[in-house]
Amino acid sequence: MKPLFGKVGVFGVGLLGGSVALGLKERFLAEEVHAYDQDPLALEKALFLGVADRVHTEVGPWVGELSLGILAAPVGALAELGKALAPWAHPESLWTDVGSVKAKVVAALEGLLPHYLGGHPMAGSERAGVENAHAGLLQNAVWVLTPTERTSPRAREGVRRLVEALGAYPLEVPPLLHDELVARISHLPYLLAVALNRLVAHSPHKDLLMFLAAGGFRDLTRVASGSPRMSRDMVVENKEALKEAIEELREVLLELEGLLDEPEGLLRAAEEAKRTRDSLPIVRRSLLPEMHDLVVQVPDRPGEIARIATALGEAGVNIKDIEVLTIREAAGALRLSFATREERERARRVLQEAGYRLP
């Protein structure tokens, strides 16, 4: 079975880079996953956790062997990283990034890297680092792609296939519009989370306030627990759009302050807020209980799924969910889900003993 991509490089192997790398490995999408990071500890963890096959502390000739490169360092580091990679990149290679800001990043990278298309998966977590990476993070996520008139058809097609193969939904939006939109739906909420925490941190009653924090404060401020460096870069690099959004918020807050003296008007605002919040599209992954997945490479022969199910059944391992990931001429891949980590590890042993290949 020939994977979709040859050697793939992930530059910055933290939460996002690690999750993309795991998706590539679990879905057999790359011949080999290479990781580069400025932090040697991140690379050590990536190897230990099976996130990458090969790791590098320096860019060099190995970059020229990649058919696809994904930049996943904080936004403020992406332009420099692109400059360092440009001399080594193969002229036919595909490039993308997962940065949370697009206009400046795209302007910097599209003249540097061969077949480049900017991207931004609208999924994440308040936990940083490769140790928190998992392929499910990107599953069913909307993944913004930001083509310009300079984007090659090869980049447009190749990066879209990557996103779809990782189980996400590509959505094309021009870079500047992307930045205006995420300023309101992602960056302003982050800044608000910082503001609410700041209010508490500077209060003379800080300890008591923390003790009283129930769901409201916790839900509204979760994103403040993410990587401060990543988030700082995100809001600073999008400061023009974000300042406009802050201005709009200032006006809304003043309006709501006024409505405190007009209960009927405030009720209408509260009802409108409820309608808006309740009509958010349901993202499947967030409603499912946590599952522990295993991907198995399966020869394309009659009876293989039955053989796997029987081997697991006889070992007393219960399969909670099953999905056919790829069907190719020679072989395909199955995703099996188990309720617990222990069951998944037992399943891994049973299937390895039965001669199946697992990543």
Ligand SMILES: NC(=O)c1ccc[n+]([C@@H]2O[C@H](COP(=O)([O-])OP(=O)(O)OC[C@H]3O[C@@H](n4cnc5c(N)ncnc54)[C@H](O)[C@@H]3O)[C@@H](O)[C@H]2O)c1
């Ligand atoms: N965290 C999220 O929720 C989220 C969601 C979507 C997109 N993003 C974007 O993904 C990118 C990575 O964020 P993350 O959440 O994975 O952060 P992270 O802190 O988990 O990982 C960042 C990694 O990049 C490495 N790094 C830093 N500077 C580097 C450089 N110059 N060269 C190579 N590696 C470098 C760090 O050592 C770290 O391993 C950012 O551009 C961010 O805007 C984040």
Ligand SMILES: O=C(O)C(=O)C[C@]1(C(=O)O)C=C[C@@H](O)C=C1
């Ligand atoms: O923590 C999460 O659940 C996120 O989705 C993180 C989040 C967001 O809040 O918008 C943060 C930054 C991004 O670039 C994308 C996603």
